[in-house]
Amino acid sequence: MRRVVLQPGADADGFRAAVRQLVADHMPPEGVLWDTDDSPGLFGTPAGGEAPPLALPRTVAELASVAVCHSAPERYALLYDLIWRVTQGERDLLEVASDPLVHRLERMRKSVHRDLHKMHAFLRFRRVEGEEGEHFVAWFEPEHHILRATADFFVTRFRGMAWSILTPRGSLHWDGLRLTEGPAANRADAPCDDDFEAGWLGYYESTFNPARVNPTAMRAEMPKKYWRNMPEAAAIPALIHEAPARMRVMIAQQGAAPRRRDPKLAVAAMARQAPDSLAALNRLIQEAPPFVSGGTRAVLGEGPEDAAIAFVGEQPGDQEDLEGRCFIGPAGQMLDRALAEAGIERARAYLTNAVKHFKFTQRGKRRLHQSPTAGEVKHYRWWLMKELEIIRPRVVVALGATAALALTGQAVSVGRERGQRLLGPWPGVLTNHPAALLRMPDETARQQGWNHFVADLRLAAALSERASG
């Protein structure tokens, strides 16, 4: 009997080295005892060894790289069983879905993928002020050994900030430059709440739609065990409880109001279509009825799909509406000058707006800009979030309070909170809207506003450069 000792957690390197050696030694699965201690501890170093490389079908290698993360202690034995059979002539074994071993491993793969998805979606950072400045800490309880497998995702998304992810299976720490792995943690090691959380909760409550509440589906998508680490979850029981009464009020109000095209239904229908490319999303945006009065067309975001920086404005203005391009009027020209001064190439950035249609009132021949209401911003938010999900910028710049509201769900004061901050899930910079500079009353204020604006754009450029490695 050959005993193979692996490190706790997902010891992919150790497993690979052991498998190479075992196959080279013609050791069948029944002669191997896989020994791994999954109790929490430090990540281990890979087992050494100079075994010859092993050519496995790509699909088998991929399955192994995911299934080693599963929490079942027998994962290595099952995988070695599979690999052994593949090396003994069953090259296409993975295609035999009815094989009990394949079936079991496929279920394990799905379970790990689900866990990864939940961690990406439900992990929430809380802000803490340390001696070295701002730090974000999240507590999460994964079902499987996926911490290392999620590292790239979180480093890419939150490259510009310092953070720690604590779990009962180990921890990850990112200081803006380096990623380190650390020991298992306790829930008590993570902070409980912060201001950001209060804003997020408020946003969640205001966007909760009682007409669409479906507790069974909610629990399937967001299982209860994740709720206690998610600020918005605290509001769910009360919101579900109040949903029938709120529905009755909505129905009564709808009965009293004249019927018209329902943009909310249009957005809900879009959400069901789950566009996965910018072109598909843009088609939906263009087809949807406007939610604000006025505008002749939806003005889409523009810029490369792999842009490192995304700028979010408020809404298209008069010229943008006429020409169908964002930021080409007076505010856009001001933005262009500031971008040039900050060393940012507009053509390499992604520019978009929180609200996609021009909202105005007619005064004689002039169309006067009107600010969107919070409800209107909320309505368009789904599009903006989808756009950013597709672009996945390293840094998002909120140009003004409306953009910040759309990104965070929170009313913010640009004057007080300018600078680097989280904008919803995005690392970012909050700064003035260029139109605010145009409205400043005197030359001194304008000069100071301009200096701040350019400094904020330079900060965004520096963060994006840092984030791009």
Ligand code: URA
């Ligand atoms: N202001 C914005 O916020 N966006 C534009 O596209 C133009 C002006």
